[in-house]
Amino acid sequence: MKLSELDFYLQDFLLYCQSKNLSPKTLSSYEQSLKLFIAYLKNEHGIEEVDAVRTGHIRQYIAYLQERGKYTVVNREASRLINRPENRRDYNKKISNVTINNYIRNIKVFFNWLHEEGEIHKNPVDKIKQIKTERKQKAGISQEEFNLLLSQFDYTTFHGYRNKVITMLLQDTGMRIGECLALTVDDIDFKHRMILVKKTKGRKERYVYFSQVMARELKHYIRFKDRYTDTELLFPTTRNTPLTVHSFEKQLKQAGERIGLSIHPHQIRNNFARQYLLNGGDLYTLSRILV
Structure with missing residues (x-):
């Protein structure tokens, strides 16, 4: 099937992003959000050319996102039969302003690229602003809560x-959870009490x-692990395969639920930062640790 002009430029943009060595997560975010935006332009306005997109179309899309519920719109109807979004717990719930701002950011990156490439002369995103969001104070985890959380894991089992x-x-x-789960035993330097993190968000070791x-x-x-597994991975499964982020997040969430604590790995990272500053650490050093 022949690609529309918008679809062609989206594919070209994604190839450009790949050449810039962007992370798979970033590429996926661009592709998903831009495909939905292009589907909206085609279905609601009959637009298939990049230079036909106006600032008003983007503003109307933002309003459209604010009105519709989660997962009520898909890029391809065939995917609805496969993924069954209506079975999700958060189906049709309001899309958060943070998510909408992510969509806006991705659309701006795409059209700024088109403008820099000389494919459009007037940039429709020049006057598009992100919507205001309320920054909620992130609740810290007390030492008592953290100790209670640790007690929920059965220390007698490997997992x-x-x-x-x-x-x-x-x-x-x-560390980020993805960085942690990618570690090997050889990454640990016990003499200097430091760990070489290789799989980083910015792809720069630290x-x-x-x-x-x-x-x-x-x-x-490590002595305990070696009785159950035969791999250099620091945190494998009993099948010697890497433990996935999703699997750990699920098990951590279940442990938290047993004590009435809503918990996610990123909250622990935030808690580390909070404790570091409360104990006299400085912002510059913290920024280097969390890069």
């Missing part, structure tokens, strides 16, 4: 003890540091 150590390491170092208490726990865990 229970593994999950406890992961949770401790996130709090101790401020070191994080851990406490003496964490060092003792890690040494004990």
